[in-house]
Amino acid sequence: MKELPKDIVEEMRIRFDSDFNNANKILTEYLNKYDYLNSDRIIRCVIFLANDEIQSFKSFLESAKGDPRDVIWWAEYDNRDSLNNNKRVRDFSKPFKENTI
Numbered sequence: 001m002k003e004l005p006k007d008i009v010e011e012m013r014i015r016f017d018s019d020f021n022n023a024n025k026i027l028t029e030y031l032n033k034y035d036y037l038n039s040d041r042i043i044r045c046v047i048f049l050a051n052d053e054i055q056s057f058k059s060f061l062e063s064a065k066g067d068p069r070d071v072i073w074w075a076e077y078d079n080r081d082s083l084n085n086n087k088r089v090r091d092f093s094k095p096f097k098e099n100t101i
Contacts, residue, residue, distance in 0.1 A: 007095035008043055015052045023057055030061045037061070042068045044092035044099070045075035 004027075016023040031038045042064055049071060050057035064071045076090045090099045 002038060004043070005040055005095065007097065008040065008047065011044075011047055011096045015047060015050065016054065016057070017052075019054050022054055026054070026058060026061065030065065034065055037064055037068065039068070041093045042071060044096060045071040048075045048090070048092065 012023055012027075013020050027043070031043075037043070046057065046060040046064055049060045060071055072092070075092060076088050077086050078089045092099050
């Protein structure tokens, strides 16, 4: 597993606060087991979607395990119900502070 970028670690500390160590352990286990999840973009999307809750974090990691494109779609796009009017509003390939389009 590669070292996580500083913005991801900082965002996890902010969002998970006292559960940071648990969140980091869970993330490390997933990344070691599923190498294809080892993408900064996917990790940022999962953190964003988790709403600061460990259970939700695990759930979105499970979703990403099934198909990482799902969490990217949910995190980066609005109007997802409309095939013609959906709009990308975030870009999690960039650090958290720079992710809006």
